[in-house]
Amino acid sequence: MTPASSSVRDVLAANLRRERTRRGLSLSELSRLSKIGKATLSQLESATGNPTIETVFSLSRALEMPISDLLDTRRTDTVTVVRAADAEVLSGEGVDLRPLQRIETGGVIMELYDQQVRADSRQPSLGHAGTEHTVVQSGTLAVEVDGHRVELGAGDYVSFDASLPHCYAAPDGPVHSVLLLHYRSGAGEPQERHGAPH
Template sequence: MTVEQIGERLRRYRRAAGKTLNQVAAEAGLTASFLSQAERNLCGVSISSLANIARAIQVPLNALLEQPEQQKPDSHTGERVRYTVGSQPLVYERLSSSFPGNPLNAVKMNIPVGYQSELITHDGVELAYVLSGHVTYIIEGRAYPLGAGDSVHFDASKPHRLGNSGTDMAEMINITTMPLFEDKREY
């Protein structure tokens, strides 16, 4: 899916829901300016922001973003599908599968040098574990610098953002209770 498709889908579904930019932005924990830029393909949108937007306009996340299914409970290096969200420079690999009662969603992320996410809030909790490089999380205005082997675990309803604060690509595992995958199949 190209960035143009994501922006067009955001606008089309928002209008179909009969909501303004301000209404959707407020419900998704974003600014109207950011949402407008996303609809015009002027900025990338994280999976977390897309999930919040999907909830606000009452469409499934997979209506806005095609993600790989995890067909079985195990996944192996070199076999997972790598994907991005439009023009967003992050590269994701899905780690978690779906089954009844599973509250966890996990991805492995490759974060380029200089990357800085949008400020976001969402339901649930989040745990990030840095595999390599340097990542800084800003949670409620406080910086948490992390290197390889470090982690952060927090209430995701608090405003937060992440960025690569190092000089090399960073790699981390992110686990959240926010629904990121909407597989039809249950394992």
């Protein structure tokens, strides 16, 4: 089991507080940008809240930063092994994500996740930073991006701009897939804002 000090809840709390302070945002401002209630944000920052996929992706979108900057999945070992039993699961409405690795190279950040879509469920997203790549390992995955729908089987791959509204669904039983998110250089830097994010 992962020590409490490195739990998703504790790591998100510390990173969220640090990032909000660094950008000079109040809880009210971050609440407006992320569409997450101020009380919920306060709980997340005090490590008493229960972070979900929807919450983390909303924060990623509002702060325009990689998800791994919020979850701090960086590892520095020469050989990295992530045991399924040791990786904390971040659950959402229809998907369970296990962060496996963050890779930084040539000004590009990549995040690798084990993704399981639960049977007869949907995981909608309003969009978030990065480009999303998914390879289906087993099952049939329905992917809808900005109104366009495709179905993928084992071995199939899809890629799209993750800032677009999208949804994963598993209409014929559970789906096991690998999710890779990659971000352009400069993701996560404070941006000058003129009104609400798109």
